[in-house]
Amino acid sequence: MSKETVLNIHELEYAVRDFKILKKVSLEVKKGEFVGVIGPNGSGKSTLLKNIYKVAVPDRGKIYVNGCDLAHMTNRQMAREIAVVAQENNTNFDFTVEEVVAMGRYPYKRMMEPLSDSDIAAVQQMVRTVEMEDFLKSSFLNLSGGEKQRVLIARALVQDTGLIILDEPTNHLDIGSQIRTLQLMKNSGKTILAALHDLGIASKYCDRIYVMFEGKILCKGKPDEIINAELIEKLYGVHAEVFGHHGRTFIDYQ
Amino acid sequence: MLTNMKKLSVYAKENTTLCCIVLGVILLLSVILCIGIGPVGISFDTVWNVMFGKLLGTDISAVAENTQNIVWHLRTPRVLLGAMVGAGLSLAGVAMQALTKNPLADPYVLGISSGAYFGATIAIIFGGFAIFGLFKVQTGAFLGSMLAITVVYAFSRSGRSVTPITLILVGMAVAAMFGAFANFVVYNAPDDTKIRETSFWLLGGIAGVQWTELIPIAIVTGPGIIAMSCLSAPLNAMMMGDGAAVTLGVNLTLVRNILIVVTAILTGVTVAVAGCIGFVGLVIPHIVRSLVGADHRKVIPLSVLIGAIFLIWVDVGARMFDAPKEIPIGILTSMIGAPLFLWMLKARKYSFGEKA
Numbered sequence: 001m002s003k004e005t006v007l008n009i010h011e012l013e014y015a016v017r018d019f020k021i022l023k024k025v026s027l028e029v030k031k032g033e034f035v036g037v038i039g040p041n042g043s044g045k046s047t048l049l050k051n052i053y054k055v056a057v058p059d060r061g062k063i064y065v066n067g068c069d070l071a072h073m074t075n076r077q078m079a080r081e082i083a084v085v086a087q088e089n090n091t092n093f094d095f096t097v098e099e100v101v102a103m104g105r106y107p108y109k110r111m112m113e114p115l116s117d118s119d120i121a122a123v124q125q126m127v128r129t130v131e132m133e134d135f136l137k138s139s140f141l142n143l144s145g146g147e148k149q150r151v152l153i154a155r156a157l158v159q160d161t162g163l164i165i166l167d168e169p170t171n172h173l174d175i176g177s178q179i180r181t182l183q184l185m186k187n188s189g190k191t192i193l194a195a196l197h198d199l200g201i202a203s204k205y206c207d208r209i210y211v212m213f214e215g216k217i218l219c220k221g222k223p224d225e226i227i228n229a230e231l232i233e234k235l236y237g238v239h240a241e242v243f244g245h246h247g248r249t250f251i252d253y254q
Numbered sequence: 255m256l257t258n259m260k261k262l263s264v265y266a267k268e269n270t271t272l273c274c275i276v277l278g279v280i281l282l283l284s285v286i287l288c289i290g291i292g293p294v295g296i297s298f299d300t301v302w303n304v305m306f307g308k309l310l311g312t313d314i315s316a317v318a319e320n321t322q323n324i325v326w327h328l329r330t331p332r333v334l335l336g337a338m339v340g341a342g343l344s345l346a347g348v349a350m351q352a353l354t355k356n357p358l359a360d361p362y363v364l365g366i367s368s369g370a371y372f373g374a375t376i377a378i379i380f381g382g383f384a385i386f387g388l389f390k391v392q393t394g395a396f397l398g399s400m401l402a403i404t405v406v407y408a409f410s411r412s413g414r415s416v417t418p419i420t421l422i423l424v425g426m427a428v429a430a431m432f433g434a435f436a437n438f439v440v441y442n443a444p445d446d447t448k449i450r451e452t453s454f455w456l457l458g459g460i461a462g463v464q465w466t467e468l469i470p471i472a473i474v475t476g477p478g479i480i481a482m483s484c485l486s487a488p489l490n491a492m493m494m495g496d497g498a499a500v501t502l503g504v505n506l507t508l509v510r511n512i513l514i515v516v517t518a519i520l521t522g523v524t525v526a527v528a529g530c531i532g533f534v535g536l537v538i539p540h541i542v543r544s545l546v547g548a549d550h551r552k553v554i555p556l557s558v559l560i561g562a563i564f565l566i567w568v569d570v571g572a573r574m575f576d577a578p579k580e581i582p583i584g585i586l587t588s589m590i591g592a593p594l595f596l597w598m599l600k601a602r603k604y605s606f607g608e609k610a
Contacts, residue, residue, distance in 0.1 A: 055497045079503030086497060092355065093493040093548035103491055107503035111484040139547075159502075 003030040005064075006163050006191045007052070012061035014051055021047045023215040024061070029163070034185070034192045036202045036223075039212035040235050045195040048212065049167045052193070053084045066162060079107035083156035085149070086167040097135045097143070097151050101127055104158030126154040130184055146177030153184055166194035170201070203227055203249035211235070224249050263545045270552045277559040285337060288566045289329040293578040294321075301325055331468055333566050335460045335527065336583075338468070338475045340534055340565025342524045344557040345482055347535030349517045352489045352550070353510060354418045360536035361521040364425040364514070365402040368432035370525040373398020374455050375439040379448045391455065392467070392526040399522035402432050407514065415507050416514070458529035458584030460569060470523045478520045479558055485509060486550040493548055531584045533591040534561060544598055564591075 007029040014022040037045040050056040063070040105119045130150040170178040196202040203223035211218045232240045239254035290296040304325040307314030346361035376382040377394030386393040410424040488509045491499040538561045546552040572583045
């Protein structure tokens with residue numbers, strides 16, 4: 001093994017009542033990689049990620065984070081290893097951008113322990129990284145979708161974890177915001193596991209891709225090796241022509 | 255006026271600690287002032303001297319025995335109770351609104367007040383819990399509230415966890431059920447004076463409270479405030495959504511269970527001694543949020559202090575408005591609290607965070 005494995009999932013199974021959503025899913029993410037999970041709606045990719053960040057509990061199978069069994073980790077321990085950027089713009093409560101980003105330090109704080117100077121410095125630095133420094137004292141609720149997502153990225157960066165999970169973070173964003181969001185993640189140099197919808201975007205940013213279909217991993221590999229007309233037809237029932245050019249993948253939907 | 259309010263709000267947000275100290279001083283002064291105000295007015299320094307004398311044993315023989323009694327046995331326990339009830343209800347309101355993420359939530363949303371009403375009616379009308387003597391109504395009310403919350407908890411549990419929306423729905427149903435039980439008892443009351451007594455209890459009141467009656471609420475208020483303060487950070491994370499809270503390291507089940515227990519005990523004890531005082535637990539947390547935002551590290555201490563100050567002054571109204579007759583405090587909290595709330599909705603465009 002050349003690089004250490006950050007996330008290792010072994011034969012994960014998850015069902016809601018009798019309906020199996022995940023069927024023996026195995027997946028591996030190595031340090032520094034940007035790994036994408038693609039697949040149609042209902043293929044189980046978001047459920048897979050929720051199993052990794054403990055919002056869902058697997059029925060069978062193992063998840064190892066930096067070699068530790070996730071099932072034996074508390075939420076707090078997990079929050080020091082994995083940060084999550086999901087779609088969560090549904091808060092009704094009036095927090096400032098600064099307060100939202102500072103929540104990323106909670107996993108390191110004892111009860112009632114105030115933020116230290118280094119915490120505050122980290123918050124300010126990450127807010128600058130996502131270019132939201134002019135909004136530090138603004139209300140999170142009044143931001144646009146793209147701005148909110150950048151704030152949540154800053155929170156994930158402040159959390160200072162080895163792995164960041166992006167759970168369909170760009171679905172409702174315009175193309176400019178999608179690209180800014182993913183570029184920020186790419187630039188952060190963090191290990192990333194992301195569920196994505198747009199194949200063009202996925203092939204642009206991902207080092208490797210796992211394709212999920214009907215609760216299973218259909219195939220995996222480098223984007224230009226696995227994204228082809230046959231796969232798109234099978235996943236989405238859509239005819240498409242796929243061109244490769246300088247290692248990039250271009251898709252023309254028919 | 256509006257721009258001044260805005261300035262005050264920005265200031266309160268930035269300097270919460272200083273605000274708390276100022277409010278703490280205001281609370282202390284209010285306590286002493288309010289002890290002096292009543293059908294028999296007593297000057298500030300007399301109250302001060304009597305308090306010192308009683309607490310530290312200094313010589314207060316210069317003050318008439320009668321005045322001493324009014325200050326120490328009539329007004330002091332009452333004002334202290336008012337402060338604790340206001341603080342407790344505001345705190346429980348913050349907890350319930352956070353737990354359910356629902357702006358309409360108040361301390362009574364889990365059926366606690368209906369359970370207490372049922373217990374109190376049994377005590378008042380049928381003379382139940384008679385072995386507790388003078389405290390039979392309080393005991394009945396407390397046991398009733400605990401019964402209601404137990405039923406709510408049992409029915410809203412699924413697996414290890416309790417979801418907020420089920421909690422609200424179950425709470426509503428249980429409240430309706432116990433309310434109906436209580437009304438049935440009232441309907442079958444053998445004599446009308448008991449019915450009058452019941453409705454007075456329901457409206458809430460802190461008049462004529464004895465020192466000994468303060469013991470339970472004094473025991474639970476402090477730990478309640480501390481427990482909630484310890485949960486400030488998890489509560490903030492929960493406001494961002496349950497998923498977000500988990501990924502920020504919050505043990506959701508544990509925090510929710512603590513919130514339910516703290517609220518139930520705090521509210522149960524409060525209702526037992528003071529009846530169903532409405533609107534405080536709903537409106538004070540909203541007022542505080544509209545001033546300083548949603549951060550619980552600010553919302554909790556400020557709600558406690560403002561709730562306490564609000565209630566002791568409303569109680570002054572209750573004894574002075576139609577002196578020497580008393581008005582039930584529950585009527586006044588809504589009479590004063592509701593216009594305040596309406597003004598806030600209109601002038602500050604407050605809508606629990608949602609964009610108008």
